[in-house]
Amino acid sequence: MKALVAVKRVVDANVKVRVKPDNSGVDLTNVKMSINPFCEIAVEEAVRLKEKGTVSEIVVVSIGPKEAQEQIRSSMALGADRGILVEADDSQLGALEVAKILKGVVEAEQPQLILLGKQAIDDDSNQVGQMLGALLGAGQGTFASEVKVEGDKVQVTREIDGGLQTVELALPAIITTDLRLNEPRYAALPNIMKARKKPLDIKSPADYGVSPATKLKTVKVEAPAERKAGVQVKSVDELVDKLKNEAKVI
């Protein structure tokens, strides 16, 4: 079966971002960009399913600026077969618009499994997979920590607040990945070279009949309130004293 994986180009997880002085957003000039960590886990899962013989072809799609080609190439270096870039202005895209474009891609490609990360670490929305499920009328296995394909069904173990829950979905189905699903591999140099030759199509939202114009308007972006600087205590006695008499929390 065919698997479709959606990946997003985001600021690298280890970067401490700074808010722009005019409060219009976060300053991303000269900041290291990477593939969103949850998306990387989705690519890895698809590759593992291919290695098991469950999946025959992996198509990776990204929606965003031209530069997102880098993230598609990285996904190909991990084992994806081909890529689609839907070139669009990130600032005009909300989760709903992304889900609508992905719906168009799914209808054109007809995959049985659609893998996404559970959230992007920039907007922290955690919405696209669920919205895509709704638009396609497909089942959703969100926050997956285990995926088992059996015939025309998939069993997904999900991370929920109290522990774990397993659901069974009819294919085609949407799966969004949690951190513990797998440990993504590193791309080897020969695979990076090979990835350069794999096919990559460039599309636009209009090709899928979507006009990207989110109805959510970001009015301003601010830095969070700073915490008052703390103090180092030298002994357990001092700590207990501070907690009892100064902070009065115990």
Added chain:
Amino acid sequence: MSILVIAEHDNKALNGATLNVVAAAQKIGGDITVLVAGSGAQAVADQAAKVAGVSKVLLADDAAYANQLAENVAKLVASIGAGYTHILAASTTTGKNVLPRAAALLDVSMLSDIIAVESPKTFKRPIYAGNAIATVESGESVVVATVRGTAFDAVASEGGSAAVEAVASTGDAGISKFVSEEIVKSERPELTAARIVVSGGRGVGSGENYHTVLDPLADKLGAAQGASRAAVDAGFVPNDMQVGQTGKIVAPDLYIAVGISGAIQHLAGMKESKVIVAINKDEEAPINSVADYWLVGDLNTVVPELVSKI
């Protein structure tokens, strides 16, 4: 304004997170209706009817809603939701699973994890792991949002007297099935609602050591226990104890971080705590920059000493 709040529950009892969502709904202002979708969930509807500020409770009782499968619950929410100006749910794994699906069925954008209500259409929410706060205005006819519980004080669970009304089920979508559930049992307070949280990280060394060192401290303080991602990934404790951007968001009165370095990801889940204590052998650990008090030392001797002196 007419606001629909999706109740969080286990078919027997209303989850406390719902009380925080009702509080956010009161900040928006307007008539508050609570939707209880469940199986044999009359008791939950009765509890929801008593919640202060709630004017009506809708009960959709059907086996299809027993396990809160998103495919079935979202369909119900979308069928009822169009008549409301706002649809809110808690930022729990259930709320995050169901609400975006319902929003897409209604063809509206949604806001995740709101932490403040500026106006009925304008909200604040954290982005970039809490390193920036965005003020967002929704131009949608129906505002759909999940609510970060720790950002709103819960309303009283008693004092209301809303009427309970049955609503028709929209049935089973037939594309998903509940198989099993593995719930971690604990005598301790619930992590997101606890007044004190004791958390361990990679520094505790092992699962066995996590319990030997931290259980007595949590017992003594009546605290809930948490963990960093490193401790969960290393298998010290189950994943539902993870505090952070991708785990639970907590804001207790006192947060004690033991053997946790303080990665951005972890700080996103606990830096709104009132008082933060860090116990770490590393003087340069990033956690110290958000801690009110930090103690440099070996946790294996410091924590037992702390237990004996509290």
